[in-house]
């Protein structure tokens with residue numbers, strides 16, 4: 018969540034810089050810096066250059082005197098947090114333009130995270146939740162080269178299925194000309210979509226998983242031949258009326274597969290093909306994974322999920338596998354559960370609250386798009 022603040026700070030004008038210089042020659046932090054001896058051999062202390070306030074954060078930017086570094090700030094994070102009357106987890110310290118940026122989270126403003134309260138229309142991006150820093154909708158730009166394929170990971174009860182059903186409901190409701198393949202290994206999360214018109218295949222459990230994924234790969238290969246004939250490099254750029262539907266290949270619970278098990282080796286080979294070559298052929302993959310570990314989500318698979326919704330985990334390994342940080346997602350003080358997590362994509366890492374969607378809404382959307390609706 019603190020990434021956006023650094024972006025805002027970087028963009029603030031020089032005029033403000035000069036104005037603040039005049040007002041903040043000596044700053045309110047002087048007492049603190051003296052206490053923690055944050056000064057160089059000449060006695061120079063950091064000088065406050067800017068303060069920025071948002072709806073739920075406040076940020077301070079300091080010069081770093083010669084001889085000190087950002088590490089000197091970080092080493093004193095506990096005392097700085099106490100001075101600001103904040104918990105350490107609500108304070109971030111980072112280096113921005115060779116200056117020290119201290120950001121504090123203010124009391125969260127409650128905004129609705131109910132899917133039903135929003136009106137959506139975009140078919141180029143899929144809403145995932147509310148960005149806790151900006152209170153704006155956080156999206157998955159599934160067509161973008163730098164964001165394609167989504168993994169939703171977290172412990173049991175963290176909100177994976179809720180996030181997945183919200184995403185699938187949105188796809189069914191708002192994205193035209195699509196085809197969905199579902200491998201619902203737990204059989205409880207997506208059966209309501211079984212008879213939806215754009216759902217090509219719905220498999221419960223591990224039924225036909227090999228056949229289904231190899232069909233998707235075959236279709237991808239056919240599409241590459243077709244694109245070559247059309248002299249087009251990417252299906253998204255094709256404007257003809259005969260454009261084939263965008264495909265979503267969905268696996269609910271990747272943990273029911275294991276890259277080290279003989280019977281799943283072919284599945285992982287095909288999954289990697291879809292992840293690495295699917296985008297240009299108009300094929301997007303979505304998976305959920307409960308507390309994933311390396312054998313379930315090996316590096317060659319993980320690296321191709323360019324959008325990651327990282328929910329609360331109960332193991333450090335899962336946290337590390339998902340977001341690269343062993344401690345973050347297991348930290349009870351930081352992670353609220355219930356759809357709270359970090360969305361990692363080409364925009365960086367942003368703290369979000371995932372949309373909650375009611376069962377009735379899902380059923381309503383599924384019924385509206387039933388195959389046999391008119392018969």
Ligand SMILES: Nc1ncnc2c1ncn2[C@@H]1O[C@H](COP(=O)(O)OP(=O)(O)OP(=O)(O)O)[C@@H](O)[C@H]1O
Nearest residue numbers: 172173174175176177178179307355356371372373
């Ligand atoms: N975005 C959300 N907003 C509010 N509550 C949520 C949200 N997501 C999940 N919850 C709450 O958490 C409960 C568990 O969520 P969910 O079934 O999605 O978890 P899960 O990660 O799929 O668990 P499992 O791995 O056991 O299937 C939900 O019944 C709901 O009460």
Ligand SMILES: [Mg+2]
Nearest residue numbers: 177178179206
């Ligand atoms: Mg679930």
